Amino acid sequence: MNEWIMLLVIILLGAVIGGGTNIIAIRMLFRPYKPWFLGRFQVPFTPGLIPKRRGEIADNLGKLVEDHLVTPEGMQARLEEGVLFEEVKTRLEDGIRDLLKEERTLDEWMEEHLGTKDRMGRFRISVEAEISRRLTEWFDSYQDRPFKDWVPVEMLESVERRLPKAAADIAARGAEYASSPEGKKQLEAAVDNYLHSKGSVTTWFSRFTKRFSVGDMLAGELERFFRDDRTQGMVEEVLVREWEKLIETTPSAYVEADRFHQQAENLTKNVMGHVPVIGEWNQPLSDWSGRYEEMLQKTVLPGIMASASMILTNYMKSIMKRIGIRDIVTKEVNLFPLSRLEEMLLLIAKRELKMIALLGALIGGLVGFIQGTLLLFVF
16 A cells, blocks of 8 residues: 555656646746846856847847748738728828818918928028029020030930921921812912902903812912922921021020020019919918819829839838848847746747646656656566
């Protein structure tokens, strides 16, 4: 009987030692948080595994997340589903509708959200001054220089290459008009007016010519004239000659400097006064923004979303690299409280950790049974 009691005690001791060892091992993953010292000597296995290797764990976890979890390919697939963009688009549409109903001016709205007053007024004045200054500087620099000296060579050559086609188009249009009913009617009217203006004889001749269509005769001749290759060559020569004269002249031949400066300033103010939003910034948004709602909702917003989609699609890898997912995860893991991390992991793996402790107790009890049997009944 004593042998069986001894065997049971040995089994219980083995189970306690096995289960307790596993429980201690689990706890030593986290604790202690800091190293323990006996005098100058550090106690072995302190701090715990996770606190001791926290930096390495954080770095490897960041690498795992960047390389296998939050990847450019995964983000790209998520974007292609369209759910995110639809949500963003819906929120932007709601925001635009709310903005367009504002009773405040754009300047007042910007003052509230950006913290600056009269931003649009200052912006308009600065833009007007800069545009006017650039225009006057440009004119002063080029007013006495022939067009051929400063107009880009590519542009000059482009115009010159188009002159033969322009001559052909002019001749073709002339032939079309001459053969058209409207052209014939105009020719007949011109001949009739001319004959009536020359007195009684030509008036009699005019009545005589009404018996046949002078307009048809002249139209046929004019059509043949315009379709003649020599006519096209003549038109081309005229165009080339006038073009060469034009590029030899200077801007000052067409506009005086003082007048240009004045007109540039007036033109700038007039244009800025008609620029959408800038010319209306001091009026309540609800008074004028409604006419831009359709454009914003159907043109501007889809354009912005399409551009954003294209940019994210083409530069996703670069964007993800610049964001630095690995660095973010590493930093956050290093800053995360160890006590909170321990609590979270124990809560998640509570059932499994209990099973590990029980498995240790079971193995310890089995080892105790084998040892007790050998000790009591064999030896």
